Amino acid sequence: MLLLAVDTATPAVTVALHDGSSVIATESQVDARRHGELLLPAVDKLLAGAGLALGAVTDVVVGVGPGPYTGLRVGLVTATTFGSVLGVPVHGLCTLDGLAYASQLDEPFAVATDARRKEVYWARYGDSRTRLTDPAVDRPADIAEQLAGLPVVGAGALLYPGSFPDAREPEHQSAAALASLAAEKLAAGETFLPPLPLYLRRPDAQVPKNYKVVTPK
CATH class of the missing domain: 3.30.420.40 (ATPase, nucleotide binding domain)
Known part of the structure; x- marks a missing residue:
């Protein structure tokens, strides 16, 4: 097993690798405004530091929130994309x-x-x-x-x-903890959440009411 864990539901952009026995690598950075910019480089650095290729990953775990809309969806989209490309399961866990x-x-x-x-x-x-x-x-x-x-x-x-x-403590989320929890749950045959966002409230961005529709002449 090589489990890749990702969470961007909080200001922490955090990723980790778990081999089924223990965490073998982790990368985290706290920056509430740069989730999209930081996540993929963090995954690249994580894999390079462990001397592994993305193709070696057998399972992806992602924090599904709750969390703010923009940051949360970065991790979820990335995790589901990895799962689709690699053909591996994506497991959701509450952040x-x-x-x-x-x-x-x-x-x-x-x-x-x-x-x-x-x-x-x-x-x-x-x-x-x-x-x-x-x-x-x-x-x-x-x-x-x-x-x-x-x-x-x-x-x-x-x-x-x-x-x-x-x-x-801890103040911030850690993908290492998320990965360890997921490894325990997988070993015990427990169920996971689907990799879908847990928002709990509407996003800040809203379509304006009564906006003027402009049609071509």
Whole structure:
């Protein structure tokens, strides 16, 4: 097995390779505005550093969000394109699950990432492997009481310490954690999400209402 993991649902553009036993290479860069520019060079650097060719990949794993529309679709389109070209399966995983897995917490906690608009994407977990709720998007103050007393992992917790006083690392997504989680799930015969975007809300770009239609004369 050679699993390629990709996630662009957060400001982190992150990729990793996993051989079924352990992570063998990883590349990450945090830049919320350059996902499209950074992803393919990161994959090239990852493979070159590991001395491997893209054709050796047997499975692709991609973070499906939740995340902002533009960044999220970069990773999904890239992952599905690799899967199509290589003829290999593409497995979707919730991005929040990757952060939860990386936390290695064995107690109840939550994960919160920055959703912009003064909101967070979040979910509750029983431990680092067990998500208890569906991902949601809310204002921090609106969920502070629900999460009171719980550690909260991720950039969303660090952005709003008044609502999430027990903020924990990691701050950013890691494809290495996503790859390790995927390898465990594959070995156990567990199911994955389809490689489709989990937006939770409409994109910022909208078609204007009542726009004037110009027809040729």
